Amino acid sequence: MAAAGSLEPLGPEVLRTAVSLDAVESLAEQVLPSDVRDFVAGGSGAEATLSANRAALDRISVVPNVLRDVSGCTAATTLLGDSVSMPVAVAPAAYQRLVHPEGELAAARAAKAHGVPFTVSTLSSYPVEAVAATGAAVWFQLYWLRDRRKSFELVKRAEDAGCTALMLTVDVPWMGRRPRDVRNGFALPPGVEAAHLRSGTPSRSHDASSGGSAVAAHTASVFEPSLTWADVEDLRARTRLPLILKGILAPEDAARAVDCGADAVVVSNHGGRQLDGAIPSVDALEDVSVAVAGRCRVLLDSGIRSGIDVLRALALGADGVLVGRPVLWGLAAAGEAGAGHVLGILAAELRDALGLSGCDGVAAARRIRTVRSTTWTDR
């Protein structure tokens, strides 16, 4: 495994022919050491949910309208108070220095340039203050720590740094078993660490025979598995930031999130990285939308790879989506330019998807009809 410093991103000129997010993934694969590539790409268990996320999105067909005036078509909207160029935010992703030396800083600058929020992970390899200093709209993702006091300190730091929303991850009592990482004996290379955590971060010395990776062992030691709705209520009372609960799939949980004062839920199976066998996020979306009935915002993640995916999500009731791995691919390939390229493709594709389905904006997109095909389509 190479140290973070040994990454050699491609020049921005290679981006020209990368006309889809999948193409950017191919570029990233040329750059990343195989264990980091696996850490980014992998899912838990047999990766059934990982692949089902895509299959479920692929079988959603849109019934477009025509002869609407779409000359002024725009994806601009607001997300939790932030004005955004499109209903997309960069998902929290740990340790972004793994894929590029400038890590979260470069990705946040790209997000700023494209008018979308950037979410800083608790496991960020740069501190939230440095990321916020880029001027991007920054959301802070919180893993609830066994050290309760430290959790609240992180919230305070996020507030002080000017974050505009707080995103509590609720689907990680502990990290799911990810066979690729275990097989690779994956651990963080020198120079990459969790900037917000004082305790040591995962290192090579971890004994893989315990059945998990070093990263999994570290999170098990610091994350709180006894987290409940009562803690959410407590957190709600301690911050004025908009509160987002990430990792909700069951409609009854979404309704409860509303009752606890959440401003948004993220319908997510953690990109297929937690419960393998969990329902594809997009298949859980409609029931959640119905359950919350407009009382909070609904975001979606897990498998978004194109503008049409964003349209699918909007049509099924989402207010917006999070995009994770594709931004890492762009970051790996060409740093800020690469991450920006990814967001630029998404923006272009989303405008296309809106206009070609007769929508002049996000509100119209939420009224578009969809059908689920049982037809298997090769991909």
Place this chain on the structure above:
Amino acid sequence: MAAAGSLEPLGPEVLRTAVSLDAVESLAEQVLPSDVRDFVAGGSGAEATLSANRAALDRISVVPNVLRDVSGCTAATTLLGDSVSMPVAVAPAAYQRLVHPEGELAAARAAKAHGVPFTVSTLSSYPVEAVAATGAAVWFQLYWLRDRRKSFELVKRAEDAGCTALMLTVDVPWMGRRPRDVRNGFALPPGVEAAHLRSGTPSRSHDASSGGSAVAAHTASVFEPSLTWADVEDLRARTRLPLILKGILAPEDAARAVDCGADAVVVSNHGGRQLDGAIPSVDALEDVSVAVAGRCRVLLDSGIRSGIDVLRALALGADGVLVGRPVLWGLAAAGEAGAGHVLGILAAELRDALGLSGCDGVAAARRIRTVRSTTWTDR
């Protein structure tokens, strides 16, 4: 990329063993430069709709009848006033000189020989007057131009040339992103241009970094994205030609087309070239048929590749179909003879499909029952 003049069609003798449209496609692939092949074959986005069009047709099974007298079986019928040998018209396709030096002229002659209408595109590489001079029944396809006056001039030219129907394309506020063309830096070769448009046509000098192909950029500069139903009513008032709206998938839009005085709608997703993720055309057909309730004709395109596909469309409520790419394959392979070969195969297959399902003609075919199989069938 080769200039149009460098194409070397195969001799007609190669057609003998090309017993299906797919086989003609293989011949075309031997002749065409790769970027032209991609321009013809490609779809937008991930080409999900492109492949779903076929998958959706494949899973429609017909329940044939037997012991009807089919000795006089014929596919002859009328389409929008034209007597036709079968309920098929050649779909509009741009720049046919890309695939054969005689382009639209050869294809129209083949259509005439086989008794089906030929649709001239606004982006035709030969002018409508020259195509009409072949003596074929000619329909004129209109892209509504930003220059409104010019749009109406084109209608006038079509009327004067003796076109028997006017087909307004309604699903192209702008061209969908087609990754193959962007990757190939596709532009028209010397000698191929839009015969009806005075403004310059797409050339090599286009800067692909804008994210679209030269062809896409050109259409963006001349097509009107603010087109609405009011414009359709205006157009309806200005011509006595039968008016066909091409590119309708939503039943409410089909009903509105009837209200605007359309004589026909074409249920179409533009062969998977506009909104990737759009519903397969054939899956939208029944709802549209029900919505128009016989008040206008219903045509289908997007994926028709055999006589049984025509029967499927008729059985699900279509009055006829448009066939696009296969005619281009024939044209590429062997000019007029090749295009004619394609239409000849379709005619033979359709007669087979009618007779073997106990139908003596098109009217009977529209009463045939179908089932949708959830069985996946390899192709």
Place this chain on the structure above:
Amino acid sequence: MAAAGSLEPLGPEVLRTAVSLDAVESLAEQVLPSDVRDFVAGGSGAEATLSANRAALDRISVVPNVLRDVSGCTAATTLLGDSVSMPVAVAPAAYQRLVHPEGELAAARAAKAHGVPFTVSTLSSYPVEAVAATGAAVWFQLYWLRDRRKSFELVKRAEDAGCTALMLTVDVPWMGRRPRDVRNGFALPPGVEAAHLRSGTPSRSHDASSGGSAVAAHTASVFEPSLTWADVEDLRARTRLPLILKGILAPEDAARAVDCGADAVVVSNHGGRQLDGAIPSVDALEDVSVAVAGRCRVLLDSGIRSGIDVLRALALGADGVLVGRPVLWGLAAAGEAGAGHVLGILAAELRDALGLSGCDGVAAARRIRTVRSTTWTDR
């Protein structure tokens, strides 16, 4: 293409390891010239129905019962008056000398040895009298000829030869287009001809450019495409043999067959050789069974390849099945021994299927419950 005399069947010892019908198919493929192999294996059009027949059978799951006494389990029953060892008959197949010099004679001897009826085709390469002389229970398959008098002469010959049932094929107003045969320029080799037809049989001199094979052209010249239900009534009045109508898929046609006095219908799409795109036979079976409501027998063909397939058919309402290609595979591989091997495997598999689902015989099998899985299972 080799003449019939040049076939070199394998010795019976190779059968030992051929433990399934698919394995026998592999043996046949070693023996047969490629054009004959294609003539046997091929279907019409894109062969969609050919493959859908198997897929449809594969997704039918049986819900077996247990703890019934199956020590006396037997598949013996009667079919149209004939006592049979299992509810299986050999389907009519043309020109069996194509696959083995002893053709229909060898296959009939195998059928006799295994206690099942053998169906002689109108296009048999040995005359019905010679086949009946083997002592097998013989059914005669009739293609209604343009020469009506000759049709009735064939019926008379069948009666005189001692056939025990008459099977009228109703799904061939003309032969479906089979691309493999057209591509191969398939025609009968010297020494193989239709023993019952005085007019010349298909030869090499046929001009393939007409778009069909020589065999298709021949059948077009002799088969009657104007056949209707009135002719069936006429036929019914002229013979006392049990009358079977083969090639019915629509329930209304099955009900009409009963009204015309048919003793049985064969739910069949001609093994995917007539209307490509037709419903898989087994998917049409239940509706036909309900429509005839026990007023005539219901047989099934098209895709039966194992004993479990027979059980599936029985459970869905069939009284029995026809098996075609597999017998030809056995015949090609090792003559009478090979055909017998195929029937022996079927018998063993069917007894297994009955006993392991708790059925002591055919009557119990018809009460077994099935479910259709939407699960795709690789094969």
Place this chain on the structure above:
Amino acid sequence: MAAAGSLEPLGPEVLRTAVSLDAVESLAEQVLPSDVRDFVAGGSGAEATLSANRAALDRISVVPNVLRDVSGCTAATTLLGDSVSMPVAVAPAAYQRLVHPEGELAAARAAKAHGVPFTVSTLSSYPVEAVAATGAAVWFQLYWLRDRRKSFELVKRAEDAGCTALMLTVDVPWMGRRPRDVRNGFALPPGVEAAHLRSGTPSRSHDASSGGSAVAAHTASVFEPSLTWADVEDLRARTRLPLILKGILAPEDAARAVDCGADAVVVSNHGGRQLDGAIPSVDALEDVSVAVAGRCRVLLDSGIRSGIDVLRALALGADGVLVGRPVLWGLAAAGEAGAGHVLGILAAELRDALGLSGCDGVAAARRIRTVRSTTWTDR
């Protein structure tokens, strides 16, 4: 074929990177002679049910809950009176010396170490007394023998040896045809025999031409095909051990099992080794659960390969599962350590599956909601 003594298990160090049961299967394939590998892996017929078992499990998605306190999450429960670390028992499997010299003894020791019951087969290669002496919780699997007296003697031996449950297999009036074994001429190598049966066990001298393997012929000679519910009632009256009926798929049979006094049923298609074409076990589970309505325990086998599979079964109404082939893979790879490794993976995966779906234990898991996806997911 190698004798049992020639097996060379891998050292326990190879287990480290085998992080899933599928990976252990790969190890086993390196160790086992091909005919033994086929005997373990194979199914009956075309192995349609074998593969459908997996496909059916794969398409069951779980809707997890979040923000439950899972810090004390445990899979511990009771199965038929035995306290177990997880709701899993080792399935009966014949002749385990085929895969490792210590056979059932090693597997039972692994089961003991992991706190799950081990089921001894009637066809065990070590006697029940020796297996019970390992100290494991041992269940005894009974094949009802033609020699009725001997069947009851086996029950008596099981009771005397301290077995804690009796499992009567009800889906084997005779062994299903398994093509792999027939093709391989499979027979037991020297040194492997059925320790409980005095009559000779299958040997090389068996004549494979009879169409079955030597093992099949042996079982046909000793198993009773006339077994009925009356015999079950008789057995019930003769033993105080909890009685489990293994091999039930039809709900009416499950209800009858309750009426006969069964304490549990195993919903099973014998791992795809008996009726090919039988419904996937997991697709039969819900109807059986409803039919027994809590009046007896419901176990599931056939295709369980991970902790998420166990969760799927619990969520659909099972009280527990049996695991067969995976334990044999572990045993083959590394004896007791390998079998234990398999059980350890299952335990870790199940704890993960419970905790990540918000369940603190088995009772909560039985309330988890599932959906069946029609999405095809590649595996």
